[in-house]
Amino acid sequence: MRSDRVIFYVGRRLLVAIPLLVAISIGVFGLVQLAPGDPARALVGSRQATPETLAAIRARYHLDDPFIVQYLRWLGKVVRGDLGRSIQGSQLVTSMIRERVGLTVFLGLFGSIVALGLGIPLGVVAASLAVPSTSTAAPSREEVLRAKAEL
Numbered sequence: 001m002r003s004d005r006v007i008f009y010v011g012r013r014l015l016v017a018i019p020l021l022v023a024i025s026i027g028v029f030g031l032v033q034l035a036p037g038d039p040a041r042a043l044v045g046s047r048q049a050t051p052e053t054l055a056a057i058r059a060r061y062h063l064d065d066p067f068i069v070q071y072l073r074w075l076g077k078v079v080r081g082d083l084g085r086s087i088q089g090s091q092l093v094t095s096m097i098r099e100r101v102g103l104t105v106f107l108g109l110f111g112s113i114v115a116l117g118l119g120i121p122l123g124v125v126a127a128s129l130a131v132p133s134t135s136t137a138a139p140s141r142e143e144v145l146r147a148k149a150e151l
Contacts, residue, residue, distance in 0.1 A: 025078075029071050039063055043087060 040057040041049070049057075058064050062073060077084065083093035139147070 025075065026071065029074065030067070033067060033070075 038054075039061070040054045040063060043057055043061075044053065062070060065073070081094065083097075085091065086093055086096060
């Protein structure tokens with residue numbers, strides 16, 4: 001019975017996460033679209049480009065399409081695992097991520113080990129050095145009974 005509740009809870013949380021991820025992706029995609037400058041010019045770089053070259057770049061990357069069309073095209077590719085090519089070096093983004101994921105995991109684990117290795121002993125030391133104090137926030141049971149007896 002308890003496992004049914006856990007499965008229901010996890011399923012509900014996953015269903016809530018889907019619209020949240022879509023909303024975040026729309027926000028990020030929109031912010032990238034609002035960035036100043038012409039993406040076609042950025043792709044050309046410092047080289048001189050004719051209007052025909054810029055038009056060809058815009059057509060190739062669908063930069064003239066409406067926002068929602070660009071977003072849905074991008075989302076469809078991302079869902080299939082196609083993150084496109086890097087502007088710098090023209091490598092596949094997925095292969096670039098694959099190359100660096102090992103080091104990223106190592107650094108994350110190493111940072112966690114260092115944080116726990118320092119944090120736990122320092123917390124124990126701080127707790128052992130703490131001076132016990134009497135709390136004035138709420139009276140103890142004995143204080144309440146003593147006060148009642150005095151009335």
